[in-house]
Amino acid sequence: xxxxxxxxxxxxxxxxxxxxxxxxxxxxxxxxxxxxxxxxxxxxxxxxxxxxxxxxxxxxxxxxxxxxxxxxxxxxxxxxxxxxxxxxxxxxxxxxxxxxxxxxxxxxxxxxxxxxxxxxxxxxxxxxxxxxxxxxxxxxxxxxxxxxxxxxxxxxxxxxxxxxxxxxxxxxxxxxxxxxxxxxxxxxxxxxxxxxxxxxxxxxxxxxxxxxxxxxxxxxxx
Amino acid sequence: xxxxxxxxxxxxxxxxxxxxxxxxxxxxxxxxxxxxxxxxxxxxxxxxxxxxxxxxxxxxxxxxxxxxxxxxxxxxxxxxxxxxxxxxxxxxxxxxxxxxxxxxxxxxxxxxxxxxxxxxxxxxxxxxxxxxxxxxxxxxxxxxxxxxxxxxxxxxxxxxxxxxxxxxxxxxxxxxxxxxxxxxxxxxxxxxxxxxxxxxxxxxxxxxxxxxxxxxxxxxxxxxxxxxxxxxxxxxxxxxxxxxxxxxxxxxxxxxxxxxxxxxxxxxxxxxxxxxxxxxxxxxxxxxxxxxxxxxxxxxxxxxxxxxxxxxxxxxxxxxxxxxxxxxxxxxxxxxxxxxxxxxxxxxxxxxxxxxxxxxxxxxxxxxxxxxxxxxxxxxxxxxxxxxxxxxxxxxxxxxxxxxxxxxxxxxxxxxxxxxxxxxxxxxxxxxxxxxxxxxxxxxxxxxxxxxxxxxx
Numbered sequence: 313x314x315x316x317x318x319x320x321x322x323x324x325x326x327x328x329x330x331x332x333x334x335x336x337x338x339x340x341x342x343x344x345x346x347x348x349x350x351x352x353x354x355x356x357x358x359x360x361x362x363x364x365x366x367x368x369x370x371x372x373x374x375x376x377x378x379x380x381x382x383x384x385x386x387x388x389x390x391x392x393x394x395x396x397x398x399x400x401x402x403x404x405x406x407x408x409x410x411x412x413x414x415x416x417x418x419x420x421x422x423x424x425x426x427x428x429x430x431x432x433x434x435x436x437x438x439x440x441x442x443x444x445x446x447x448x449x450x451x452x453x454x455x456x457x458x459x460x461x462x463x464x465x466x467x468x469x470x471x472x473x474x475x476x477x478x479x480x481x482x483x484x485x486x487x488x489x490x491x492x493x494x495x496x497x498x499x500x501x502x503x504x505x506x507x508x509x510x511x512x513x514x515x516x517x518x519x520x521x522x523x524x525x526x527x528x529x530x531x532x533x534x
Numbered sequence: 535x536x537x538x539x540x541x542x543x544x545x546x547x548x549x550x551x552x553x554x555x556x557x558x559x560x561x562x563x564x565x566x567x568x569x570x571x572x573x574x575x576x577x578x579x580x581x582x583x584x585x586x587x588x589x590x591x592x593x594x595x596x597x598x599x600x601x602x603x604x605x606x607x608x609x610x611x612x613x614x615x616x617x618x619x620x621x622x623x624x625x626x627x628x629x630x631x632x633x634x635x636x637x638x639x640x641x642x643x644x645x646x647x648x649x650x651x652x653x654x655x656x657x658x659x660x661x662x663x664x665x666x667x668x669x670x671x672x673x674x675x676x677x678x679x680x681x682x683x684x685x686x687x688x689x690x691x692x693x694x695x696x697x698x699x700x701x702x703x704x705x706x707x708x709x710x711x712x713x714x715x716x717x718x719x720x721x722x723x724x725x726x727x728x729x730x731x732x733x734x735x736x737x738x739x740x741x742x743x744x745x746x747x748x749x750x751x752x753x754x755x756x757x758x759x760x761x762x763x764x765x766x767x768x769x770x771x772x773x774x775x776x777x778x779x780x781x782x783x784x785x786x787x788x789x790x791x792x793x794x795x796x797x798x799x800x801x802x803x804x805x806x807x808x809x810x811x812x813x814x815x816x817x818x819x820x821x822x823x824x825x826x827x828x829x830x831x832x833x834x835x836x837x838x839x840x841x842x843x844x845x846x847x848x849x850x851x852x853x854x855x856x857x858x859x860x861x862x863x864x865x866x867x868x869x870x871x872x873x874x875x876x877x878x879x880x881x882x883x884x885x886x887x888x889x890x891x892x893x894x895x896x897x898x899x900x901x902x903x904x905x906x907x908x909x910x911x912x913x914x915x916x917x918x919x920x921x922x923x924x925x926x927x928x929x930x931x932x933x934x935x936x937x938x939x940x941x942x943x944x945x946x947x948x949x950x951x952x953x954x955x956x957x958x959x960x961x962x963x964x965x966x967x968x969x970x971x972x973x974x975x976x977x978x979x980x981x982x983x984x985x986x987x988x989x990x991x
Contacts, residue, residue, distance in 0.1 A: 480857070
């Protein structure tokens with residue numbers, strides 16, 4: 313899997329390259345938007361990590377060019393400016409996620425992995441989370457290669473959580489996800505399904521309860 | 535914003551004082567002169583009537599035998615006519631040159647007669663009288679005719695004139711004063727409106743004042759104020775730009791150093807350098823945190839924030855976002871972080887409010903021990919929209935609750951390695967939003983409940 317890093321600061325770029333390299337990704341580094349455009353035109357990447365503050369054309373301009381050119385490569389924006397305008401702009405222009413400097417290297421790696429997994433699952437209809445494998449087309453789940461039998465509602469909840477791995481999914485959204493299969497859903501229905509999922513999946517994919525908000529499916533540790 | 539003391543320099547009071555006192559004085563003098571001239575007219579009219587009576591009496595006198603003995607040929611009917619008056623008593627006396635009474639009332643004293651008719655005041659039978667002495671010659675005999683009447687009619691007439699003059703004058707005076715008062719009030723209304731327009735503004739509202747409805751006299755003032763607003767806006771903008779650039783210049787190398795130290799520490803975990811590199815990594819991380827907090831404080835300071843970029847902010851979304859953002863840290867610290875978010879909106883700056891809530895949650899997570907509970911709330915109460923972060927940690931003693939908002943102030947013996955800017959930032963941002971920042975007891979008197987009350991939007 314190949315990642316393009318667009319960052320003009322040598323120290324940061326080097327650290328990102330090493331960090332992502334350690335995590336098993338092939339990393340190409342360029343220090344300007346122009347070189348990034350060239351690289352993106354020549355090769356195919358699974359992710360672009362783009363710093364906003366580039367000399368010449370900045371990261372947002374590059375992002376805009378990429379999206380206009382029809383490139384669907386997921387983009388993780390790096391910014392040293394915390395003004396909200398930057399963040400909103402980046403997401404509006406089609407960025408998939410952003411990180412504000414200074415960030416911790418493990419955080420960058422985790423976000424990169426999540427973005428790549430999300431875009432690959434969209435392409436291959438398959439989602440792998442630790443020892444959990446989800447076949448989105450066939451609606452089948454496996455843990456350690458063993459099929460797990462899920463009801464349609466349980467599957468709907470798991471799919472919704474898995475597609476948003478690492479993000480808190482509001483209870484309302486999960487309710488909407490199963491509403492198609494069930495006309496009469498009680499307020500506690502989600503809790504019931506989540507508790508059943510926890511039992512069936514074991515420790516393969518921990519589902520955390522976020523008090524007052526909803527649930528979050530976490531990557532299996534390790 | 536409180537208005538200052540008005541007494542010293544209120545334009546309308548000054549105008550009223552300058553106009554009302556002289557006007558009242560002027561009208562008072564008018565009343566006096568009206569009274570004086572009115573009563574003089576009445577007096578002279580009655581005097582003339584008295585004089586005519588004297589002339590009428592004189593017409594009845596003749597020097598019958600030209601011997602100096604005056605024949606007072608006053609028939610009883612004439613005397614009756616003379617004395618006929620329903621209100622006043624009329625007296626008369628005709629005396630010859632020697633002062634002997636020829637006819638009339640003996641007790642009417644004859645004052646010394648001069649050359650012409652003379653009027654005077656006196657008393658008769660215990661009543662005030664007005665009299666006229668009219669010296670004349672009957673034939674060649676000098677005669678003095680004295681006619682007197684009590685002053686009841688005069689007094690009544692003067693009283694009535696006094697009443698009517700003073701009454702009309704008082705009505706006129708009151709009317710004038712009222713008109714002046716109304717005029718002044720109406721006249722200074724544009725000034726009042728301007729004052730209210732300024733008073734109702736937030737101190738950080740730097741939008742120019744409307745010059746169209748402002749009277750010409752204060753237009754230079756408004757013009758100068760607008761220019762000042764513009765200057766403050768520009769300098770706030772410049773400061774924000776500077777801080778954004780400074781943030782970029784500070785954060786990028788810090789990111790590089792932290793990331794490199796992280797890598798180095800992991801690579802050296804086997805040898806003796808590992809722990810030292812980890813400590814270095816941690817120290818640099820703290821430095822980065824302090825730099826971040828300093829930048830946030832500078833950006834939220836009053837001099838750097840204006841209401842220009844204020845927009846409706848969804849506090850509910852802010853609260854749930856904060857929980858989602860800090861979830862990993864709470865899991866690591868084994869703290870139950872949750873939300874009780876109800877819909878609430880206010881007018882503000884989204885990134886400043888995010889900074890504010892982030893600092894409150896960060897504080898709560900830092901000072902709450904493992905196994906504790908932190909709850910982020912949003913909601914409304916009456917005209918208020920609020921954000922709340924409650925923990926069940928050790929709490930902040932009441933006498934420390936103002937102090938902890940000061941910059942670089944940390945409670946003695948507090949854990950963690952914060953830089954003591956978190957609550958100062960919260961305080962600044964609350965100020966920038968004209969919001970109230972209160973540090974309260976948590977539920978059951980345990981822990982801390984930080985509450986920010988905004989105006990509801």
